[in-house]
Amino acid sequence: MVVGVGIIGASLADRLTRPATGGGAGSRDEVTIVDAEGPGAGTSGTSYAWINANDPEDPSYHRFRTAAMSTWRDLAAGFGDPAWYRPAGNTVWATADDAKSRLADRVARLTGLGYTAELIEPARLRELEPHIRPRQDALIAHYADEGFVHGGSATRALAERACRAGAALITGRRAVRLNTEGDRVIGVHLDDGRDLDADLTICAAGRHSPALLATAGVALPLVDPSVPGSEAPCLVATTSPADVVVNGLVHAPGLSVRAAEGGGLVLESVELDAGVDESASLALMEMVGDELLARARALIPGLTAKIAEIRRCVRPLPLDGYPLIGAQRPGLYTAVTHSGITLGPHLAVLIDREIHGHAAPELAPYRPDRADRAAS
Ligand SMILES: Cc1cc2nc3c(=O)[nH]c(=O)nc-3n(C[C@H](O)[C@H](O)[C@H](O)COP(=O)(O)OP(=O)(O)OC[C@H]3O[C@@H](n4cnc5c(N)ncnc54)[C@H](O)[C@@H]3O)c2cc1C
Numbered sequence: 001m002v003v004g005v006g007i008i009g010a011s012l013a014d015r016l017t018r019p020a021t022g023g024g025a026g027s028r029d030e031v032t033i034v035d036a037e038g039p040g041a042g043t044s045g046t047s048y049a050w051i052n053a054n055d056p057e058d059p060s061y062h063r064f065r066t067a068a069m070s071t072w073r074d075l076a077a078g079f080g081d082p083a084w085y086r087p088a089g090n091t092v093w094a095t096a097d098d099a100k101s102r103l104a105d106r107v108a109r110l111t112g113l114g115y116t117a118e119l120i121e122p123a124r125l126r127e128l129e130p131h132i133r134p135r136q137d138a139l140i141a142h143y144a145d146e147g148f149v150h151g152g153s154a155t156r157a158l159a160e161r162a163c164r165a166g167a168a169l170i171t172g173r174r175a176v177r178l179n180t181e182g183d184r185v186i187g188v189h190l191d192d193g194r195d196l197d198a199d200l201t202i203c204a205a206g207r208h209s210p211a212l213l214a215t216a217g218v219a220l221p222l223v224d225p226s227v228p229g230s231e232a233p234c235l236v237a238t239t240s241p242a243d244v245v246v247n248g249l250v251h252a253p254g255l256s257v258r259a260a261e262g263g264g265l266v267l268e269s270v271e272l273d274a275g276v277d278e279s280a281s282l283a284l285m286e287m288v289g290d291e292l293l294a295r296a297r298a299l300i301p302g303l304t305a306k307i308a309e310i311r312r313c314v315r316p317l318p319l320d321g322y323p324l325i326g327a328q329r330p331g332l333y334t335a336v337t338h339s340g341i342t343l344g345p346h347l348a349v350l351i352d353r354e355i356h357g358h359a360a361p362e363l364a365p366y367r368p369d370r371a372d373r374a375a376s
Pocket of ligand 1: 003004005006007008009034035036037038039040041042043044045046047048049050051173174175176204205206207208209212234235236268313314315316335336337338339340341342343
């Protein structure tokens with residue numbers, strides 16, 4: 001059973017109901033997926049959803065993410081070029097001297113790791129993104145293999161395929177606690193009073209995972225979004241249908257932009273998230289929305305679209321930033337991570353292998369109890 005049908009839970013359900021391949025199960029499992037709302041209703045549906053391995057800092061994690069990008073390509077090919085998968089490249093630029101030198105260094109290090117990264121001239125940017133106008137003196141980088149998904153639609157497509165392959169989907173029901181027998185987790189208790197039994201319960205409840213796990217005395221080192229100054233809460237805006245086209249992802253100083261489903265743009269600025277908390281007032285959200293739109297209009301002359309929606313969302317943010325993946329008790333497996341959009345399908349492949357008795361050494365650095373083990 002999988003609790004939570006965001007990108008992680010949906011990728012898992014899909015994988016666990018696919019015909020068996022190499023390292024997976026010999027025969028497919030009976031899979032039940034449960035969501036308090038519905039597939040894609042959580043963070044995955046509001047995510048900026050950039051698929052990337054753009055950070056060279058930790059080469060091992062970079063390789064893990066590069067493998068995840070490749071898993072996405074294979075997965076999407078199996079759906080036959082779905083509209084929710086957009087491998088359209090990513091353009092980033094810097095204007096301040098220190099930011100330029102960091103960007104040049106990043107491109108050099110990523111290239112050294114064999115990643116597709118290059119510095120490009122403004123003329124090339126105009127070919128890639130004809131409607132975007134960076135500052136004249138910008139240093140511009142392009143990453144052709146990166147892209148994004150429309151997180152809600154991708155999640156729903158995976159959940160639907162899992163259901164067609166036999167998974168049972170329960171929506172609108174919250175798992176209020178893990179049921180236990182001694183040390184073993186034997187399933188969940190739902191908010192309608194039902195108990196669902198399972199040989200294995202996989203907690204993929206994203207940011208809500210700590211609350212569910214705590215009902216069996218299990219801890220998960222995730223950033224608490226209610227703590228003032230937490231980096232987990234953020235705001236993401238979507239515009240009304242735009243009369244301009246943004247082909248790939250664009251990361252300008254102070255603004256990230258990509259196409260939204262339905263013809264609008266998704267706008268995000270990490271810098272404007274400072275001071276945003278879970279209970280951000282409507283007035284603050286409107287103010288941030290106005291600022292995002294002003295920045296978008298400066299970047300994209302001719303943009304007349306308005307803010308259609310601005311949403312508060314919470315990143316499931318592990319304390320050290322790395323995925324939290326693995327068995328936490330007999331009968332209990334946890335799969336929670338930031339960058340879940342990039343990593344979801346790849347994690348699903350590895351978890352499928354691991355829970356069916358085949359080692360997945362790639363997951364070894366990401367065990368949820370790593371901090372405790374390191375301390376002892
Ligand atoms: C603004 C923003 C930008 C981001 N940008 C990127 C990016 O560019 N690239 C990237 O890779 N990642 C990005 N992320 C992170 C990424 O979106 C998340 O890591 C990912 O969506 C998490 O997926 P999930 O399936 O774990 O959680 P969710 O999508 O939140 O799914 C969890 C599901 O569990 C359900 N649930 C919770 N508790 C229970 C319960 N007790 N019982 C039943 N159901 C329950 C919820 O209803 C929900 O549907 C971003 C996140 C945000 C917020």
